[in-house]
């Protein structure tokens with residue numbers, strides 16, 4: 343199977359520093375892929391290599407089966423939305439959107455009409471005559487999006503486009519961007535710090551850390567079957583318990599602190615004696631006064647309770663392992679900070695991470 | 698304390714404004730040399746200035762020299778600023794220093810240097826010589842203004858233009874230049890004023906053939922204190938006033954002009 347966008351073994355070195363280490367990725371036509379990772383993990387660098395603003399030290403980029411590594415940025419037909427929008431301050435919104443058409447030789451009258459159509463699509467009908475400084479952050483964002491889409495780019499790259507917006511506007515723009523992306527079917531790479539944004543928008547999430555791709559999978563797979571402890575701890579909240587596989591056939595592992603574990607939740611091929619990390623999500627743990635039958639249980643000392651109203655996060659320790667438990671708001675009344683209580687879970691909520 | 702500050706403020710203002718208060722009435726004076734307060738008023742020295750070739754030729758020389766200096770300065774400074782602001786290369790620190798050097802060296806030192814150097818080249822007493830010397834003095838000023846502008850320029854704008862299909866040349870023409878235009882204009886204006894105003898170097902090297910207006914004024918004040926000097930000072934003062942006020946008026950007029958606002962639809 344050939345994919346639409348293909349990054350193979352991209353490396354990027356700045357002097358001695360390796361910013362990207364063997365990054366390979368395939369993206370299908372029309373797919374919405376999100377790059378997620380901590381600051382400095384190489385997301386922007388990857389994007390800039392695809393856009394042609396940075397030159398990779400090794401590897402190749404192909405779009406639609408053709409290598410674009412030798413093309414200059416302006417020959418690549420890629421739409422980009424920058425975090426600060428980068429709207430041209432001396433042009434009106436409509437002229438900004440017309441610019442890529444102008445560069446492609448479309449005459450002014452026709453191009454401006456097309457620009458106005460695109461502005462309506464992003465919800466800015468009638469704003470074409472305004473200059474960027476006369477628009478709000480969200481509106482500027484929409485203009486930047488319209489400008490990056492109007493020339494039917496082969497790829498759309500968005501580098502933290504929502505970073506500068508407040509929470510409400512962010513959520514609104516997430517839905518908008520997704521709607522527009524679907525209606526145009528444009529293959530999209532979206533960079534963000536924000537995991538809930540990545541979860542809600544993406545067909546697939548690529549998790550970056552230290553210049554490598556840690557995992558690339560659908561949002562729910564990333565959440566439920568993280569391949570590395572980094573992914574497990576970066577996406578959502580997690581309890582990570584070091585353990586040794588004692589009986590791979592029976593799916594049993596042993597933690598020095600918490601004792602013997604059933605890990606029905608994983609289908610990784612494991613060997614006896616293998617060192618692993620067990621993942622249990624906080625919402626899969628139950629809090630009670632006494633052990634509950636049919637559930638693996640342990641004792642936990644409660645240190646802090648963070649109440650969010652409809653739910654609460656209970657933070658404590660089981661032996662020397664820090665544990666987090668998410669409980670419904672009503673259930674939290676049974677315990678107090680400093681008390682000892684019982685935490686329990688079922689085998690199918692235990693996921694094994696081998697790296 | 699507050700009254701002290703107010704009086705200090707008034708005093709400083711008066712001190713700065715005093716030359717203007719004196720020069721403007723003196724230009725209408727009927728006295729035969731610079732004299733304050735004027736014994737009577739007439740427009741004779743204005744007529745004298747606009748009809749006397751001894752004054753008009755230096756004026757024309759100054760305009761030609763300042764224009765040529767501006768052109769030459771910008772031709773040198775624009776590429777140099779881009780190189781020095783945007784690129785890292787060996788010897789950049791030295792190049793930076795060389796650009797700004799003429800600003801630190803006293804004009805009189807520069808003037809003596811130019812006198813002997815341009816003399817060897819046979820360029821003393823020529824327009825070309827003054828233009829070259831003035832260009833050296835204008836380059837650092839224009840460079841300072843333009844580099845401040847260029848440092849504040851968001852390079853993502855250029856990247857955006859490239860990604861939208863503009864070649865590097867088109868990006869420069871359609872995006873970089875228009876956005877830098879105010880900086881370019883101001884930097885050219887400073888280059889022009891520097892040359893138009895420059896006296897020390899002009900006295901040393903302009904000679905009779907390329908005599909500039911400030912030099913002519915200086916000679917005149919030493920010999921006869923011709924009140925035409927007051928006329929020229931007044932004219933220059935109002936020219937500068939108009940130059941400063943025009944952009945301000947344009948911008949207030951623009952902001953007052955009703956902007957066509959349509960009803961916001963579908964956005965917030």
Ligand SMILES: Nc1ncnc2c1ncn2[C@@H]1O[C@H](COP(=O)(O)OP(=O)(O)OP(=O)(O)O)[C@@H](O)[C@H]1O
Nearest residue numbers: 356359361379380381382383384385386387388535
């Ligand atoms: N021009 C450069 N010279 C040297 N190092 C660089 C350069 N550009 C980026 N880096 C380094 O490469 C690494 C990856 O940077 P990149 O901008 O791709 O991170 P990022 O994942 O986009 O981070 P953020 O989320 O903060 O934007 C960083 O450690 C950064 O310091």
Ligand SMILES: [Mg+2]
Nearest residue numbers: 385386387501
């Ligand atoms: Mg980045």
